[in-house]
Amino acid sequence: KKGKLPPGPPKLPILGNLHQLGPFPHRSTWQLSKKHGPIMLLQLGSTPPLVVSSAEAAKEVLKIHDLECCSRPPLTGPKRLTYNFQDVAFAPYGHYWKEMRKICVAELFSMKKEVDFLIESVSGSATLANPVDLSKCSFSLTASIIFRIVFGKQFQGSELDNDKLQKVVFEAEAMLGSFCASDFLPLESSFHELDSVFQRVIKDHLDSGPTKDDEEDIVDDIFVAGIDTAAISMIWEMAGLARKPTAMRKAQNEIRSCVGKKGKLTENDVSKLTYLNMVIKETLRLHPPGVLLLPRETMSQIKIGDYDINPRTRIAVNVWAIGRDPDIWDNPEEFIPERFIDNAIDLKGQHFELLPFGGGRRICPGINMGMTVLELALANLLYFFDWKLPIGMREIDIDMEEKVGLTVVLVEYLVPTLSATISTGTSRSFQSSLNIGMKLHHVICDLICFTESLNYVNSPISRAYMCNGTTSNPYCPRINR
Ligand code: HEM
Numbered sequence: 401k402k403g404k405l406p407p408g409p410p411k412l413p414i415l416g417n418l419h420q421l422g423p424f425p426h427r428s429t430w431q432l433s434k435k436h437g438p439i440m441l442l443q444l445g446s447t448p449p450l451v452v453s454s455a456e457a458a459k460e461v462l463k464i465h466d467l468e469c470c471s472r473p474p475l476t477g478p479k480r481l482t483y484n485f486q487d488v489a490f491a492p493y494g495h496y497w498k499e500m501r502k503i504c505v506a507e508l509f510s511m512k513k514e515v516d517f518l519i520e521s522v523s524g525s526a527t528l529a530n531p532v533d534l535s536k537c538s539f540s541l542t543a544s545i546i547f548r549i550v551f552g553k554q555f556q557g558s559e560l561d562n563d564k565l566q567k568v569v570f571e572a573e574a575m576l577g578s579f580c581a582s583d584f585l586p587l588e589s590s591f592h593e594l595d596s597v598f599q600r601v602i603k604d605h606l607d608s609g610p611t612k613d614d615e616e617d618i619v620d621d622i623f624v625a626g627i628d629t630a631a632i633s634m635i636w637e638m639a640g641l642a643r644k645p646t647a648m649r650k651a652q653n654e655i656r657s658c659v660g661k662k663g664k665l666t667e668n669d670v671s672k673l674t675y676l677n678m679v680i681k682e683t684l685r686l687h688p689p690g691v692l693l694l695p696r697e698t699m700s701q702i703k704i705g706d707y708d709i710n711p712r713t714r715i716a717v718n719v720w721a722i723g724r725d726p727d728i729w730d731n732p733e734e735f736i737p738e739r740f741i742d743n744a745i746d747l748k749g750q751h752f753e754l755l756p757f758g759g760g761r762r763i764c765p766g767i768n769m770g771m772t773v774l775e776l777a778l779a780n781l782l783y784f785f786d787w788k789l790p791i792g793m794r795e796i797d798i799d800m801e802e803k804v805g806l807t808v809v810l811v812e813y814l815v816p817t818l819s820a821t822i823s824t825g826t827s828r829s830f831q832s833s834l835n836i837g838m839k840l841h842h843v844i845c846d847l848i849c850f851t852e853s854l855n856y857v858n859s860p861i862s863r864a865y866m867c868n869g870t871t872s873n874p875y876c877p878r879i880n881r
Pocket residue numbers: 488489490501504508546621622625626627629630633688689690693694695755756757758759761762763764765766767769770771774
């Protein structure tokens with residue numbers, strides 16, 4: 401270790417700064433950075449992670465020193481789940497990653513058919529005035545898109561079209577994304593479950609013989625990377641709009657006046673929807689699914705700001721904190737899509753104030769596809785349906801609590817139910833999603849798991865992310881107690 405290292409909070413022997421991270425590392429490192437600065441070195445196990453929390457420092461990592469910072473650290477969790485880094489997202493920088501990434505970018509194309517399917521399924525419920533599980537719909541939409549691209553086949557009606565898949569993806573993400581704990585926690589069950597999903601897909605693929613030219617497929621980790629990120633953003637968007645009915649109305653007016661009565665939205669229409677685009681940007685500013693991006697690792701000695709950064713330092717860019725920096729954003733905690741009027745900031749990794757897709761060589765290759773899914777899905781949901789809260793519920797009652805894995809989701813993500821009716825219909829309702837008891841259950845489970853993960857190697861923390869709050873879940877830490 402040489403040179404002038406970045407400052408960091410005082411550490412305990414062995415634990416380092418682990419005890420200061422808490423269940424929401426993006427929040428705790430944000431608080432710590434207010435005291436120790438936007439370039440801050442922590443101590444966790446043998447790898448000291450550098451946490452970067454300002455747009456300026458992010459630019460140094462993602463642009464000025466992109467080449468030196470674009471590898472990934474060899475973490476135990478991702479290593480196991482990706483068969484020794486044979487994926488794109490966690491592969492170290494090098495020839496293999498470059499080849500995989502080329503294939504990945506070339507394969508990500510349009511997804512209109514799947515959005516039609518989403519609208520059809522919401523319509524079915526709306527006509528009958530049945531509640532819509534929007535979380536399930538979003539997951540199913542993004543799963544269909546990724547399925548067709550990755551496996552070259554239709555998701556709906558496939559063997560994997562069931563609730564279990566969502567749980568497996570969710571659990572794998574918790575494992576891949578935990579800031580530090582995946583190096584200490586048991587991985588095997590998560591590995592085996594994900595593995596058996598892939599095994600079934602591969603078997604099915606082999607059984608069905610060679611694919612047609614237009615159904616070529618790639619089987620890799622875009623399966624996990626692509627499904628949940630976009631689904632989560634859709635939920636945050638709908639929650640943000642439900643909390644701010646003026647913004648919801650404005651977005652709907654824009655869409656309806658642009659599309660008129662033609663009853664169909666195309667990608668071309670969506671490109672004209674400037675307010676909708678601002679709603680998406682604002683949502684991704686406040687709730688980027690990958691709050692700390694994916695971890696990077698330096699390949700050589702560099703300087704960031706005034707500080708010397710050693711080779712093999714792990715870097716987390718806290719884009720969640722940057723999105724709340726009061727030096728950049730007025731009233732940062734408020735959902736104000738209008739802040740993007742006459743504002744050139746886009747999401748393509750060149751404006752370091754807003755980095756939900758990351759930046760530099762490792763920028764999300766699914767950015768165009770992710771944005772198109774979000775725009776098309778949201779535009780369709782707002783064009784065809786009206787949404788409102790049930791009687792007695794106020795906007796501020798919508799809980800925006802988070803849950804952390806690889807991506808940060810609303811706690812309610814697992815069980816939300818929304819209701820809608822077609823916009824020409826009469827009654828509407830937007831139902832509350834989770835009862836208080838269940839919410840408390842989740843919070844308590846998280847706390848228990850977090851404490852236990854420090855004490856017991858066999859803590860069921862990954863399972864806790866799947867906990868559905870019922871006694872039928874054998875892994876529920878409360879029940880196990
Ligand atoms: C709203 C949607 C999405 C968001 C917010 C998002 C965000 C991100 C972020 C923050 C990263 C890490 C970037 C970095 O380290 O600098 C990433 C990487 C990645 N994303 Fe996305 N993503 C989305 C959708 C998708 C989709 C739809 C796909 C695929 C179909 C995808 C595939 C990937 C892959 C393969 C990587 C790893 C890239 C690499 O390491 O070279 N993402 N994404």
